[in-house]
Structures are given as structure tokens and as C-alpha cells.
Amino acid sequence: MVCLTLDVIAKSKNHFKKKRGLSFPEYLRALTHLHFSGKSIEDIGDISTCRNLTVLYLYDNLITHICNLDFASNLTHLYMQNNNISHIDNLFNLQKLSKLYLGGNRIAVVEGLERLCELKELHLENQRLAPGEKLLFDPRTLLSLAHSLCVLNINNNNIDDIKDLAVLKELQHVSAADNKLNNMEEVEEVLSHWPLLLQTDLSGNPVCKRAKYRDRLITVCTSLVILDGREINETTRQFLLNWKASKEAKKIKNNQHVTNGQLIPYPFTSDFNTVQGPHPAHKYSHVKMQTLQPLRPAVIVHRDLS
Template sequence: MVCLTTDLIAKSSSHLKKKRNHSLSEYLKTLTHLNFSNRNIENIGDLSMCGNLTVLYLYDNHITHICNLGFASNLTHLYMQNNNITCIENLFNLQKLSKLYLGGNSITVVEGLDQLSELKELHLENQKLAPGEKLLLDPRTLLSLAESLCVLNINNNNIDEIRDLAVLKELKHFSAADNKLHDMEELEEVFSHWHQLHQMDLSGNPVCQTAKYRDRLITVCRRLEDLDGKEINDLSRQFLINWKASKEAKKKVKDEHIMASQLTAFPLTTDLNTAQSSQPGYDYSQTKALHRKKPLPSLRPSMRVCSDSEREARNYRHPTLTPFCY
């Protein structure tokens, strides 16, 4: 097993000439760039004497765990693609890290980046996944990167939806080629939040076969300059934007006409008989019978001529009553 240590650095031919006039400890303190790519390294040892390290190249090795990098508080670039890493861990002390390359590993969940507030580029393409497995991105990690991340590469990771990526509002370059993205409406919704996007690659996804795929994305991403490797000129963009605005205006007018015609056909107040008769099992003849006019009862009593004796008798019994007999 090859382990990256200060002794291995001291014995490296690329560093022998540089450290002739310095002690090993002094020389290690002056190091800012360290390149041990493709050296069959399986583990990272104690490198705490390299406190001024800013760029570390460890790609094309056999490293299985990210460890012993807590000393590298000045590290800005970390290249660890094409190793055997399965978990993103032990990076919380790298407060100045701006570029992280982890493509070609065996990572299944993107996490452990919550403390990297300066991270601008994240490369995760071509993970070695088990059949039927897809790369997952932890929503908490995405939220922590929302204000800083400008470049994201997730090519070829069996990804079928990117809804959680909408929070990455500072993205300028996005690569998700050779995945399983298929929902055009979902993409339009996510991209409508990315106002800084300049370059995007979605080639090799099923969604690319959707009608008007390119036109629809160009109208959503107003600053997009390159889509799937093809340049977008300002004239084409403006034409598509105007075309979309005209289409939406026509649809609005059509909807208004439909609404007006519906209001005309179905007035707000309807005849009671019509409303009742539309009910199932309703007998319209009953309504006609109920509404048939009936003669009002007479309020005036029948009149007949009273004799003088009858009139006098009534006035005697009820002198205040007005006689009705004449």
C-alpha cells in the first residue's frame, strides 16, 4: 500500500532539487502546489507540515477515503477524481476551498459540504454506481452552496430529476449530459430560477427529444450562450422571446373570449322553474299546479236588504257597529 507522507514527498524526484538549500521542514512549509497524481496512492498520511498548501493533485490513484486534510486551511483546489472514494467526508476545515473534483469515484450521496461557503466549482461526473442506482444530492448541502456554487457537473449519473437543484441560483455552468432527465416542465421550472446561467449541456437525455426542446429552454434561460455545445446568438434568442410573448398574448385573448361566452350562455340568475326542473325525477306538472292562480276569497260579506226591525235590533245590541244591511 502506497501512503502519501512527507517522506514520500522528500524522496520524490520532482522535489529533490527544490529542497537542496532547505531543511525538510522548511521546504514543506514553502509548498503551495503538490502533485501526486497517478502514483498508486491508496491513503493520505500526515501532511500537517504542508500548512501553506493551496492546490493538491491526487487524481488517478486508489484512494478510498478522504482523510488527514484538516491541516489544509489554505487549500483552494482539490483534485481527487478517478479514485475509489465512496463518501464525501472530512472537508469541513477547508474553508477556502473553491474547486472540488470528485468525478469517477463511487459516491452515491453528495453530502458533507455544508461548511464550504467558498465552493464555486463541484465536479461529480461519471460515478461508478451499481445497476439501478443514481447519484443523490442532499438538499441541506445544496442549500448551503446556494450563494456560492457557479459550476456543477453531474454528467452520466443516472439522474432522472433535478427539482432540488433550483436553490442554486448562482449557477453559470451546468452539465447534466447522459442522464435520464425526461420532464420538460420540471426543467423549465428549475431553470427559471437560474438567472446567471450562461452554459448548459443536457445532451444524451430523453428530454432532448421533446418538441421545441431547444426553443423552450432558450426562452426560459435569457442569458444562455451555449446549449448542448451549440452557440446561441442574440438574434435567435430575441426572435424566440418575441414568439413566446406573442403566443402567450394570443392565448390570453382566447381565454378571455371563452370566459365571456360562458357567462353569456349561463347567466348568474336562472329561472326557478328551470333550475328545479333540471333536477332528476322532478315532476314539472306539480310546479304548474302550485303556481296556478286561485281566486282570492271575498273580503266583503254578501249583501242583502235588511228590514227596519232587523236594523233597529242590531243597533240596539251593538250601537257602535256599522250595520251592513241596507
């Protein structure tokens, strides 16, 4: 098993060239960027001497657990995509972390990020999930990221519901392509809670086939600049906004007419120009109809008056 340790760092030609006359302990203490991607690493050992580490590259390895990073309180960027990580653990001390890359792992629940108050970007695309599984979000983690997270990538994770993400009010870029989003009203509602959203990608979701999908999202999220890789023309946006405003005004006017009793429920002909009582046919609607008998001719009796 390949474990990332100080000895492995010492033997790395890439880092040996950068020592520049420093002793190895001095070099480790001055180290800010550590590159160990694609090295078949399965575990992270004790590298706590690298206490000034700010960027750590560990993508394209075989790591199964996030561990032994408690020392890295200055870490701002952590690249661990394309490993075998199934749980987000042991990141509580990384309170300066700004960008976290965990795409291409085996994570089913986004959790354990409650103390990362400086996190700006979270990349979770293409998780290798079990059949029938979808990526879920711990509400506590979402609430903790509500005022910091600006970029979220959740592409291709079997997601069919994003209403819990509405709390992330600072989002500017959201990628949720190739999922299973199908509820147009829900997507509209969530986007309306992201006032700073500039760019989103929902391509590859069933919702994209809904009638006027693009028009509806442009009108509900007026800050949006790019939708599904296509720039939004300002002339088109203004036309759609005017159309929506006109439609809503007409709806309000119709509702007011109903409230004020101005709509007449029955059509009237010119024979009824004044307010009438109940229609004559309605007056006797409760009377049981009987069969009418033919009238007998009247018998006239002539009395002799002489």
C-alpha cells in the same frame, strides 16, 4: 499499501528539485502545490507540516477515504478524481476550498459540504455506481452551496430528476449530459430558477428528443449563451421571445373573453338576431313523448228545424 507521507514527499524527485537550498522542514512549510497524481496512493497520511498548501493533486490513484486534510485550511483546489472514494468526508475545515474535483469515483450521495461556503466549482461526473443507483443530493449541502456554487458537472450519473438543484441560484455552467432526464416541464422550471446561467449541456438525455426542446429552453432561460455545445444566435432568441410573448398575449386575451362572457357557446343563424329565450326544443325536453293517435273524422249531425 502506498500512503502519502512526508517520507514519500522527501523521496520524490519532482519535489527534491524544488528545495533550492531550503531545509526539508522549511521547504514543506513553504510548499503551496503538491503533485502526487497517478502514484498508486491508497491513503493520505500525516502531511500537516504542509500548512500553506493551496493546491493538492491526487487524481488517478487508489484512495478510498478522504482523510487527514484538517490542517489544510488554505487549500483552494483539491483534485481527487478517478479514485475509489465512496463518501465525501472530512472536508469541514477546508473553508477556503474553491474547486473540488471528485469525478470518476464511487459516490452515491453528495453530502458533507455544508461548511464550504467558498466553493465555486463541483465536479462529480461519471461516478461508478451500482446497477440501479443514481447520484443523489443532500438538501443541506445544496442549501449551503446556494449562494456560492457557479459550476456543476454531474454528467453520466443516472440522474432522472434535477428539481432539488433549483436552489443553486448562482450557477453559470451546468453539465448534466448522458443522464435520464425526461420531464420537459421540470427542466424548464429548474432553468427558470438559474438567472445567471450561461452554458448548459443536457445532451444524451431523453428530454432532448421532445418537441421544440431547444426553443423552449432558450425562451425560458434568457441568459443562456451555449446550449448542448451550440451557441445561441441572438436573432433566433429574439424571434423565439417575440413568438412566446405573442402566444401568451393571445392566451390572456382569450381568457378575458371567457371571463367577460363574450364568447357565445352556441352558434346562431341570421334568423336569431336578437336575444332569444330557450330554444323551443328545450322547452319541452322534460315532457315524456307519447304516441299520437290518428284523428277520427268528425261526425256531423243534421237537426231537422222544420
